[in-house]
Amino acid sequence: MELADVRRHIRDRDALARALRDVLGPGRVFAHPADLLAYEYDGSVLQAVPDLVVFPQSTEDVVAIVRVASRFGAPLVPRGSGTGLSGGAIAPVGGIVVSMSQMRRILSIDLENRCAVVEPGVVNLDVTRAVERDGYFYAPDPSSQSACSIGGNVANNSGGVHTLAYGVTTNHVLGLEMVLPDGTVVQLGGRGPDDPALDLVGLVVGSEGTLGIVTKVTVRLMRRREAVRTMLGIFPSIEDASQAVADIIASGIGPTSLEMLDQLTVEAVEPAVHAGLPPDAGAVLLIEVEGVREMLDRSAQIVEDLCRRNRAREIRVARTEEERALYWAARKGAFGAMGRLAPNYYLHDAVVPRSRLPQIMRQVMEIADRYGIRVANVFHAGDGNLHPLIPYDAATPGETERVMRASEEMLAACVAVGGTLSGEHGIGFEKNNYMPWIFSEADLEAQRRLKTAFDPEDRMNPFKVFPTPVSCGELLTRRPPRLAASGLWI
Amino acid sequence: MVTQTGAVPAAAPIPRLLIPELDKCIQCGFCLPHCPTYRLLGVETESPRGRIHLIEAAAQGRIPIDRRFEEHMYVCLGCRACETACPAGVRFGTIIEAARAEIGPTGSAPARRMTLLALRHLLPHPGRLRAGARLLRLYQRSGAGRLARALHLLPRRLAAMDALLPPIPDRLFAPAQEVFPAIGPRRARVGLLSGCVMSILFAGVHEATIRVLQRNGCEVVVPRGQTCCGALNVHNGEREAARAMARRNIDAFLGAGVDAVVINAAGCGAASKEYPILFRGGAARDAERAARYAALCRDVTEFLDELGLRGPLGEVRARVTYQDPCHLAHGQHIRRQPRELLRAIPGVELVEMEGADRCCGSAGIYNLVQPHYARQLLEEKVTAVARTGAAVLVAPNPGCMLQLAAGVRAHGLRMEVCHLVDLLDRAYAAHAAP
Numbered sequence A: 001m002e003l004a005d006v007r008r009h010i011r012d013r014d015a016l017a018r019a020l021r022d023v024l025g026p027g028r029v030f031a032h033p034a035d036l037l038a039y040e041y042d043g044s045v046l047q048a049v050p051d052l053v054v055f056p057q058s059t060e061d062v063v064a065i066v067r068v069a070s071r072f073g074a075p076l077v078p079r080g081s082g083t084g085l086s087g088g089a090i091a092p093v094g095g096i097v098v099s100m101s102q103m104r105r106i107l108s109i110d111l112e113n114r115c116a117v118v119e120p121g122v123v124n125l126d127v128t129r130a131v132e133r134d135g136y137f138y139a140p141d142p143s144s145q146s147a148c149s150i151g152g153n154v155a156n157n158s159g160g161v162h163t164l165a166y167g168v169t170t171n172h173v174l175g176l177e178m179v180l181p182d183g184t185v186v187q188l189g190g191r192g193p194d195d196p197a198l199d200l201v202g203l204v205v206g207s208e209g210t211l212g213i214v215t216k217v218t219v220r221l222m223r224r225r226e227a228v229r230t231m232l233g234i235f236p237s238i239e240d241a242s243q244a245v246a247d248i249i250a251s252g253i254g255p256t257s258l259e260m261l262d263q264l265t266v267e268a269v270e271p272a273v274h275a276g277l278p279p280d281a282g283a284v285l286l287i288e289v290e291g292v293r294e295m296l297d298r299s300a301q302i303v304e305d306l307c308r309r310n311r312a313r314e315i316r317v318a319r320t321e322e323e324r325a326l327y328w329a330a331r332k333g334a335f336g337a338m339g340r341l342a343p344n345y346y347l348h349d350a351v352v353p354r355s356r357l358p359q360i361m362r363q364v365m366e367i368a369d370r371y372g373i374r375v376a377n378v379f380h381a382g383d384g385n386l387h388p389l390i391p392y393d394a395a396t397p398g399e400t401e402r403v404m405r406a407s408e409e410m411l412a413a414c415v416a417v418g419g420t421l422s423g424e425h426g427i428g429f430e431k432n433n434y435m436p437w438i439f440s441e442a443d444l445e446a447q448r449r450l451k452t453a454f455d456p457e458d459r460m461n462p463f464k465v466f467p468t469p470v471s472c473g474e475l476l477t478r479r480p481p482r483l484a485a486s487g488l489w490i
Numbered sequence B: 001m002v003t004q005t006g007a008v009p010a011a012a013p014i015p016r017l018l019i020p021e022l023d024k025c026i027q028c029g030f031c032l033p034h035c036p037t038y039r040l041l042g043v044e045t046e047s048p049r050g051r052i053h054l055i056e057a058a059a060q061g062r063i064p065i066d067r068r069f070e071e072h073m074y075v076c077l078g079c080r081a082c083e084t085a086c087p088a089g090v091r092f093g094t095i096i097e098a099a100r101a102e103i104g105p106t107g108s109a110p111a112r113r114m115t116l117l118a119l120r121h122l123l124p125h126p127g128r129l130r131a132g133a134r135l136l137r138l139y140q141r142s143g144a145g146r147l148a149r150a151l152h153l154l155p156r157r158l159a160a161m162d163a164l165l166p167p168i169p170d171r172l173f174a175p176a177q178e179v180f181p182a183i184g185p186r187r188a189r190v191g192l193l194s195g196c197v198m199s200i201l202f203a204g205v206h207e208a209t210i211r212v213l214q215r216n217g218c219e220v221v222v223p224r225g226q227t228c229c230g231a232l233n234v235h236n237g238e239r240e241a242a243r244a245m246a247r248r249n250i251d252a253f254l255g256a257g258v259d260a261v262v263i264n265a266a267g268c269g270a271a272s273k274e275y276p277i278l279f280r281g282g283a284a285r286d287a288e289r290a291a292r293y294a295a296l297c298r299d300v301t302e303f304l305d306e307l308g309l310r311g312p313l314g315e316v317r318a319r320v321t322y323q324d325p326c327h328l329a330h331g332q333h334i335r336r337q338p339r340e341l342l343r344a345i346p347g348v349e350l351v352e353m354e355g356a357d358r359c360c361g362s363a364g365i366y367n368l369v370q371p372h373y374a375r376q377l378l379e380e381k382v383t384a385v386a387r388t389g390a391a392v393l394v395a396p397n398p399g400c401m402l403q404l405a406a407g408v409r410a411h412g413l414r415m416e417v418c419h420l421v422d423l424l425d426r427a428y429a430a431h432a433a434p
């Protein structure tokens, strides 16, 4: 079956556009072919042109859009900043992309109760920026935090470099307002830590836009710890660094971050950020501990001892805030910097039990060798969340297929040691057909029934998360050759 | 590509638009929050990532180069803040300039003709520019300007230009001598690029630049053969005249045997350093000379920083805030040097404004082409500036100085807008006559 066969044809697109313009005004409905092309992609390498793009500015706008769409039977694809890595914000079967990028107000901040109510288009980092002067922050901090939206974070249950200590998005969302596919507005959760109702917030967080359109988010704010120490451990090999990760966690000092960069990553990122990372190190471990000032010297000493015991040749401590920012810039700029190594890269997001890290690293490298490809590893080592990254050039005939086969093998290796398909980037339209690797038909059916309860007509972000008769490979191969050469695939 | 909506019209592919810079974009979206127009409008089509995607699509013939495409390409300020934000090192400036070269200048047919006329027949000729400036001065002083404004006689774009243009000063920059001797032992022989707008509206800044350079042991040459750098041409999709202008400057300065070409306008500096891109794919001789020339080019703050500022500086008591010109911070990665020079002046208290490296909306002739967006950006900027409580706003680029001065005036702020060398010059003078 091909995508063209499953595309949801909208009866009268022009009438639909007119109806939407009537409620939103002319500037907030895109139908021009060039404008639609700017919404055929997200942070993944998949592409599909939507029928229309709309820009709500309020919950009422969203309700109006959903009602009109319902009349025309048009699918709806919510979109935040389009940094998602699994094709979640593109429209593989067509429909209306609902861009939340004009709903970006911070509605209220309540420091006493440590929460804030924001619109979904607010950029993740802007929440922290709004409260940092008072000593607070919003904990989930994906590497894309300077660009991705809170709505996208909620949909993908995004994690970050401090997930090790603070958890993922679902641990920081207290309440939601959501518009259901029939136009009903529901309030889920509240402002407190526990809500007497069924935990529908927990259900919606991570649902990847398949249940409704989130229009308000109440997020938890956290108080900054008194002090932080950021260190770099320079290791001869990735196995040594992995062992150090296991030892540091076992020691019980409770680091807030353990992030790994291997040699190839350093090669890509150093020219971009100039953080002074040694080009000949087998692996660099970025370690952060937080707490009361007096405690940090001792924690840092333990970290240093454990690193040295695992053959670290050097430990660096950030002495200034600038230096700390530089270390983090190296970590957070790593994916983007891959553009410097090769025109394409294929990026994985898989999780393994942390104790299996050294073993899986060896396996990944072995698979890479066998396929004759390079792998850059940059990942949340503390969470066992791997991101093997394969730089390649799609212009070389057969290269894409080779990389895809190798990648699938790596993913299978992770699942085989008790891991899972995705740590934080979501399933979207990229890994949905791998779902049966880890879920039984009964598991999947239970999830489907839940989706149907919210969205009986299957118009909310269709073809995502659940296995489909068509695979994303088709969207990939349909990219004109040159475009494929500037993409990114997880 | 009719696999999707089927609504995508075919057009002829444009292979020369498939420039290597396009390849580096991995569509991560990190540029979005740094783009002034995306911040204003919240639509992908007015973001760097969106523009790159559309340019690539046009190059492949997936969309035609039509009015809509033109709009998206010209809503862009060309501020290049996205380049600073980009982890993959995409040179967006080069990409957007290539796209504009396919379009030519923007606007209605008469507006395009007028812009082209200015780009091809006015900017390259310093003599004509000066003559034009004198005429304009006459118009401004005769009261005809006031009358035209009162009666709303001017077309929209001219009216915007009229409102923005400061009075043409009495003195234009046309020095009688070509060489200014170093004061004290000679440390370097440098050329000064006099440019178009700078030499008409900011003769004082050029004179201050020369004095400051002389005091720093530089022999300063202002070669007669030089002309406007061509930045406005390149930014507005005109490359023919731009190349001719670049060749003239290259000849003038390489012929002058200077150690450096000092440039005190950020936009000219960025364009001059990028001459090699302008000659890409052309004759080997051009490419080689452009590379040699580009290697000599220095912003005045960059140059003084490398050379090491010579004292003694007198005191200039002032609270100062610094606006990073886009083509200095993003285009040339120069941020530290101007701040250090300011801090070197005794009595100067430097206070940072919020978002100092955010575009003020001037962006070459952007404020004429897109006055609406330019005004919104200026509002944001003046608010940030006012919050610093500074008495002096330093912005080492003519476009920024004009735009900011207009903003400061409109808000009734008591604030001087000037170039960094103005303050340095004052500090030297203060020492000489305390």
Ligand SMILES: Cc1cc2nc3c(=O)[nH]c(=O)nc-3n(C[C@H](O)[C@H](O)[C@H](O)COP(=O)(O)OP(=O)(O)OC[C@H]3O[C@@H](n4cnc5c(N)ncnc54)[C@H](O)[C@@H]3O)c2cc1C
Pocket: A042, A043, A077, A078, A079, A080, A081, A082, A083, A084, A085, A087, A088, A089, A100, A120, A141, A142, A143, A144, A147, A148, A149, A150, A151, A152, A153, A154, A155, A156, A157, A158, A159, A160, A161, A208, A209, A210, A212, A213, A214, A215, A335, A336, A424, A425, A426, A461, B027, B028, B029
């Ligand atoms: C360089 C780079 C680094 C990254 N690093 C990380 C990382 O460290 N950790 C991590 O977890 N992720 C990371 N990501 C992935 C991505 O940034 C996250 O998934 C992010 O949460 C997506 O947010 P967005 O606003 O861009 O959403 P989009 O990509 O626009 O959308 C993502 C999903 O959310 C849905 N959605 C968006 N808004 C709404 C709404 N209001 N209501 C309902 N559904 C909605 C969409 O339908 C889609 O399914 C990275 C991405 C890049 C490019």
